Amino acid sequence: MKTVLITGGAGFIGSHLCEFLLGKGYKVIAMDNVITGSLKNIEHLRGNENFTYMHHDVSKHTVVNENLDYVLHFASPASPVDYQKIPIQTLKVGSLGTHNTLGLALAKKAKYMLASTSEVYGDPLVNPQPESYWGNVNPVGIRGCYDEAKRFAEALTMAYHRIHKLDTKIVRIFNTYGPKMRKDDGRAVPNFITQALKNAPITVYGDGRQTRSFCYVSDLVEGIYSLMISNINDPVNIGNPEEHTILEFAELIKELTKSKSKIAFKQLPLDDPHVRCPDITKARKELKWEPKVELKTGIKKTIDSFKA
Numbered sequence: 001m002k003t004v005l006i007t008g009g010a011g012f013i014g015s016h017l018c019e020f021l022l023g024k025g026y027k028v029i030a031m032d033n034v035i036t037g038s039l040k041n042i043e044h045l046r047g048n049e050n051f052t053y054m055h056h057d058v059s060k061h062t063v064v065n066e067n068l069d070y071v072l073h074f075a076s077p078a079s080p081v082d083y084q085k086i087p088i089q090t091l092k093v094g095s096l097g098t099h100n101t102l103g104l105a106l107a108k109k110a111k112y113m114l115a116s117t118s119e120v121y122g123d124p125l126v127n128p129q130p131e132s133y134w135g136n137v138n139p140v141g142i143r144g145c146y147d148e149a150k151r152f153a154e155a156l157t158m159a160y161h162r163i164h165k166l167d168t169k170i171v172r173i174f175n176t177y178g179p180k181m182r183k184d185d186g187r188a189v190p191n192f193i194t195q196a197l198k199n200a201p202i203t204v205y206g207d208g209r210q211t212r213s214f215c216y217v218s219d220l221v222e223g224i225y226s227l228m229i230s231n232i233n234d235p236v237n238i239g240n241p242e243e244h245t246i247l248e249f250a251e252l253i254k255e256l257t258k259s260k261s262k263i264a265f266k267q268l269p270l271d272d273p274h275v276r277c278p279d280i281t282k283a284r285k286e287l288k289w290e291p292k293v294e295l296k297t298g299i300k301k302t303i304d305s306f307k308a
C-alpha cells in the first residue's frame with residue numbers, strides 16, 4: 001500500500017483528492033492548518049483506517065514520522081479574495097511551504113507534485129495558454145502574492161528536479177468548481193450560485209466580457225492523478241478548454257437556479273485577467289486525459305450541493 005501526503009488536504013481540491021486516492025487504495029495523510037480549508041470537507045473520511053489528519057502549517061518545519069511514496073503540495077489560499085486578505089501567508093506557503101515539502105519528499109525518497117495555477121500566466125497576451133507561454137504577471141500588483149509565490153514554487157520544484165533528481169510534477173490548475181467550494185470564498189461560481197438562490201443581485205465585475213473556462217472538480221482530480229503516476233516532469237495544464245464570458249456564466253447560473261435575480265455590474269478588480277483558457281494539447285496527448293463533465297451538468301450538481 002502506497003502512502004500519500006496531501007498538504008491542503010482539508011481544502012476544496014485537496015479534500016476531493018483525499019477521497020479519490022483512498023478509493024484507489026492509497027493510504028492518505030491530509031495536512032492542513034484550515035486557514036481557508038475546513039475540517040467539514042474531510043469529516044466523512046475520518047473513520048477510514050487508511051486516512052489520517054495532521055494539523056500543521058506547512059510553512060513551518062515539517063516532520064512526518066511515516067514512509068511516504070508521494071508528497072502532493074496543495075496547500076495555499078486560491079481565491080483572489082482570500083489571498084488578497086492574507087498575502088504574506090500566501091507567499092510563505094508557496095515559497096517556504098514548497099521548500100519544506102520538497103525537502104520532505106527528498107528525505108523520504110518520495111515523488112512530488114506541486115499544485116500550480118493558471119495565474120502563472122497572469123493577464124495573458126496569448127489565448128488559449130499553452131505550457132510554453134511565460135506569462136504576463138504584475139509582480140507588485142494585488143495578485144502578485146499568489147502568482148509570484150506559485151512561479152517561485154515552480155522554479156524551486158524544477159531546481160530540486162535538476163539538482164537532486166527528485167521525480168517532480170507540476171500541475172497548472174485552471175478555474176475549478178464543484179461541491180465543497182466555500183460559499184463565501186468570493187469566487188465567481190460560489191458567489192453567483194449563492195446570490196441566485198437568494199434571488200439577490202448577481203454581482204458581475206466589469207462588463208462581464210472577461211472570459212474563464214471552468215472545470216468540474218472530478219475531471220480535475222482525474223487529470224491530477226494521471227499526471228501523478230506519469231513520467232512527466234514538465235508543467236502540465238489541467239482544466240476545461242470551454243471558454244465563456246463571465247456574463248454567460250452568470251446567465252447560466254440564473255437559468256439553472258430559476259432565479260429572479262438581476263445582474264448587478266460592479267467595478268472590475270485590479271489586474272483581473274481579461275481572458276483565460278487552457279491549451280490542453282499536452283494533457284490530451286501525453287496523459288490521454290480530457291474533461292468529460294458538461295458545464296450544465298457540473299453546475300447543476302454544484303447548485304444541488306449548495307442547496308443541501
Ligand code: UDP
Nearest residue numbers: 080186187188189191203204205210246272
Ligand atoms: N467575478 C465576478 N463576480 C463575482 C466574482 C468574480 O464577476 O462575484 C469575476 C472576476 O472578476 C473574474 C472572474 O469572475 O473575472 C473569475 O473570478 P474568480 O474569483 O472566480 O477567479 P479568478 O479566475 O479571477 O482567479
